[in-house]
Amino acid sequence: MTVLKRQKTNSLKTEILFRLVIPLIFFVVVDTVLSYFVTVHYVDRAYDRWLLDSARSLGQEIKVRQHKVLVELPPEALEIIKWDEQDKTYFKIISNGGEVLAGDPQVPEPLAPDIDWSRPIYVNATLYGEPVRIVSMRITFIDTPGQVFIHVAETLNKRRAMMTDILLADLIPQVVFVILTAIYLLSGLKRGLQPLHTLAKHIAGRSSRDLSPIPENHVFLEVRTLTDTINDILEQLTLAIATQQRFIANAAHQLRTPLAGLKLQAERALREQDITAMQPALIQVQNSADRMSHLTAQLLVLARSEPIRGGHELATVDLCGLAKKTCMDWVPKALQHNMDISFDSQEESMLVQGDEVLLRELLANLLDNALMYGQGQGGVTVSLERTPQICLTVCDNGPGIPDAEITKVLERFYRIPGSPGNGCGLGLAIVKEIAELHNAKLKLSGTQGTQVQVLFAGDP
Numbered sequence: 396m397t398v399l400k401r402q403k404t405n406s407l408k409t410e411i412l413f414r415l416v417i418p419l420i421f422f423v424v425v426d427t428v429l430s431y432f433v434t435v436h437y438v439d440r441a442y443d444r445w446l447l448d449s450a451r452s453l454g455q456e457i458k459v460r461q462h463k464v465l466v467e468l469p470p471e472a473l474e475i476i477k478w479d480e481q482d483k484t485y486f487k488i489i490s491n492g493g494e495v496l497a498g499d500p501q502v503p504e505p506l507a508p509d510i511d512w513s514r515p516i517y518v519n520a521t522l523y524g525e526p527v528r529i530v531s532m533r534i535t536f537i538d539t540p541g542q543v544f545i546h547v548a549e550t551l552n553k554r555r556a557m558m559t560d561i562l563l564a565d566l567i568p569q570v571v572f573v574i575l576t577a578i579y580l581l582s583g584l585k586r587g588l589q590p591l592h593t594l595a596k597h598i599a600g601r602s603s604r605d606l607s608p609i610p611e612n613h614v615f616l617e618v619r620t621l622t623d624t625i626n627d628i629l630e631q632l633t634l635a636i637a638t639q640q641r642f643i644a645n646a647a648h649q650l651r652t653p654l655a656g657l658k659l660q661a662e663r664a665l666r667e668q669d670i671t672a673m674q675p676a677l678i679q680v681q682n683s684a685d686r687m688s689h690l691t692a693q694l695l696v697l698a699r700s701e702p703i704r705g706g707h708e709l710a711t712v713d714l715c716g717l718a719k720k721t722c723m724d725w726v727p728k729a730l731q732h733n734m735d736i737s738f739d740s741q742e743e744s745m746l747v748q749g750d751e752v753l754l755r756e757l758l759a760n761l762l763d764n765a766l767m768y769g770q771g772q773g774g775v776t777v778s779l780e781r782t783p784q785i786c787l788t789v790c791d792n793g794p795g796i797p798d799a800e801i802t803k804v805l806e807r808f809y810r811i812p813g814s815p816g817n818g819c820g821l822g823l824a825i826v827k828e829i830a831e832l833h834n835a836k837l838k839l840s841g842t843q844g845t846q847v848q849v850l851f852a853g854d855p
């Protein structure tokens with residue numbers, strides 16, 4: 396018994412779900428990354444403006460008196476700049492020569508050498524271990540030479556809080572959307588696949604003897620191909636089982652007759668006292684035994700060639716060599732029938748894909764028929780030619796087979812009434828079965844003697 400190893404199977408539901416949800420998650424991630432950069436840009440723009448306002452209001456407190464720059468910061472002005480619940484603000488006002496005129500000297504300045512001071516400069520830096528955003532601007536005076544630089548730094552708490560709010564407002568609906576989509580898909584798939592479970596349950600609930608087709612109402616369109624194939628197999632199986640049962644019944648019947656004869660003849664022989672009187676009954680016993688052994692051998696060949704058994708390993712066989720050897724084996728039997736066997740082949744070797752033992756049985760049955768029914772009229776010819784298919788032909792000069800009997804003689808256990816010999820009617824059925832197994836075509840013609848052709852398909 397073949398033990399089938401159960402392979403790990405993926406669930407269709409998980410597969411579909413992954414294929415739909417993973418792109419959605421990917422989309423959400425890409426969208427979040429893009430949103431992050433867009434949000435950073437706009438939040439910076441909004442808060443940078445406020446920061447610049449602070450720097451400008453500081454600038455308004457810088458006065459020029461007698462060509463001297465004075466920074467007078469009233470406490471209210473400082474309060475306005477520094478007043479903030481969330482963030483700390485630092486500033487620094489320095490002269491052209493680098494002298495700190497007011498504020499915190501630690502406030503960093505933009506370092507690039509070629510700074511364009513016509514516009515405010517914004518940079519990110521760290522101050523007292525905290526990240527800060529700094530705006531730097533230059534102030535020039537109309538009637539006094541020289542210039543003053545103002546740097547205002549602010550921690551990033553407000554910006555971060557706003558960024559988080561905006562990103563969450565963007566992300567949360569999308570995550571909810573993905574979760575709802577996954578739940579919806581899952582329930583949809585569950586409902587969609589339900590007929591498949593019903594079908595599986597239906598099949599599992601059937602008895603192993605029930606080979607009736609799967610009813611169409613258990614099936615939906617996407618699974619129709621599968622059920623159609625199963626129904627086809629069930630139909631073939633039903634047919635094969637019926638054929639086999641018919642064959643077993645026939646075989647039993649055929650075996651019973653010689654067995655009954657055997658028993659009868661044995662009883663008859665036992666009743667006789669004299670050994671000479673026993674002779675006829677013993678000859679009958681021998682005949683019945685011969686017939687039974689022939690029938691058994693034919694039945695075994697037929698069972699071997701049954702396609703339902705499967706597992707026929709076809710190998711490359713030289714049909715020419717095989718036919719020549721079989722013909723030679725049959726020469727003594729031909730001599731008993733006062734006949735001769737001739738073998739003729741176009742080529743030295745002709746290769747086919749086949750089962751050597753069965754091919755020999757095929758030819759043996761054709762030779763047996765030719766010798767048995769050729770009735771000593773001339774010879775039997777076995778020939779091999781390429782037409783271009785490889786063609787094996789067996790001809791005899793006997794009475795032939797009437798047209799009306801041509802299909803019947805291929806049936807199992809059929810013999811033309813009045814046929815000579817102890818045949819059981821299985822020879823040509825075996826030939827047909829073996830030919831089918833080799834994908835070969837069988838042609839029978841019985842008008843001028845009997846001609847049987849086996850046409851092998853394709854190259855090996």
Ligand SMILES: Nc1ncnc2c1ncn2[C@@H]1O[C@H](COP(=O)(O)OP(=O)(O)OP(=O)(O)O)[C@@H](O)[C@H]1O
Nearest residue numbers: 764768795804810811814818819820821822823845
């Ligand atoms: N070469 C032939 N010439 C004339 N009749 C034939 C020839 N071959 C077969 N037949 C007829 O076809 C019938 C079926 O042949 P088949 O070989 O199937 O069975 P069988 O020869 O009777 O028995 P088995 O071959 O099983 O011993 C035969 O009984 C015979 O009447």
Ligand SMILES: [Mg+2]
Nearest residue numbers: 764818822823
């Ligand atoms: Mg025969």
